[in-house]
Amino acid sequence: MSKVDVFRALHRGRLPGDPLVLPGPWDALSARVCEEAGFPALATPSAGIAAALGHEDGSTPADEMFAAVARVCGAVDVPVSADVEGGYGLAPKELVERLLEAGAVGCNLEDSRQGVLKDPREHADWLAEVRYAAGDLLFVNARVDTFAYGDGDPERAIERAALYVAAGADCVYPIGAPAHVLPLLRSGIQGPLNVLGRLDGKGPSPTELGELGATRVTFGPGLQRRAARQMRELADSLRT
Template identity: 65%
Template structure:
């Protein structure tokens, strides 16, 4: 295991209930350096944020451009980076893992829908198991489930069922994106002492410490931090336009 991979795994372990791991989402080298300079011990790239920074709609970034941008971010910082690679771009597990490792990233976030429909959970678990087998301990595998986004009935139960399957397949973390804070205690209880539980923080979410006490062990932001930054850029543009 590389030192960055060892560090990323260690950051997820044995966290106090009110101290979840907070991972900002850089979309380019400059934002990655800003987050590192602020003292964050690791970073998690957002696919939607990178897409926007490269001029693509979410989900439309060519795989080669996504891997290249992740590599630029990794080169820009000294802290571990985990990469959101959507549903894996149709790559076989061996090629996917090879390309992730080529970027220098030591973690990967993989989702279980194609942006419209959910993957069969058992087939997806088998695919994750193959990714785990190829990666060994070189990658922290975060398995995202989109049940809340895709209108699946009884999403909390569905999220737990899928998360348990993915954890059994070797996922280090699970990510029921869109889960409301009130569902965290049930999800954490159902997962027991198993995988890290990732919460998607949006404006208006409870403070990080409270989210941790509810059951979250990892906090990410998707492309939310980019959107906030663009708000400042637009305000600056209006100021300049009126000068």
């Protein structure tokens, strides 16, 4: 079974309370740590990689992002999905080629640009082109930014999600959706549902998110930011 087939299989038959948990490594070392911890797959965060490379979130040059993804993929044996933001203006065929060259089996693609929601039908058409170019070689996670940059209306999120699923998205990611609306999103969205988890103990645990409807849980740059805080604490301790 190929890595992408393994990755797809990990999304199937998830029981409530048992979502697929995908940590977000930002370099080869953190990827190996996550693999050694027993995670069956990983999902790189664009914001975490940006910070590690010295860029602001959303400003990483495409070449640097794909090189970083390739380092993560090359460091581990488990499948890796890559957050490639809005696709860096690449044509669908080139975007797919670069993801596959980097070794990724999946990708996050967001439906906003510089904090403004894209037209959902135009974005769906673009996703359909990505799907056509990728065939079955990539697992496409369509991010829905209604809660991040829109009015936060769950029905609008469901409408956008339906268009993306119809275009061939394998999974939908309503980033920033409040926990209390997850059951509504779950009932209105076909296929796997990706939910953003928190690592500060202030939100539902992955198990609780699964009980609310999450098929899989990712953390964005959460691991990288927490590691940076811990390093700061250690660095401060060296000065005492």
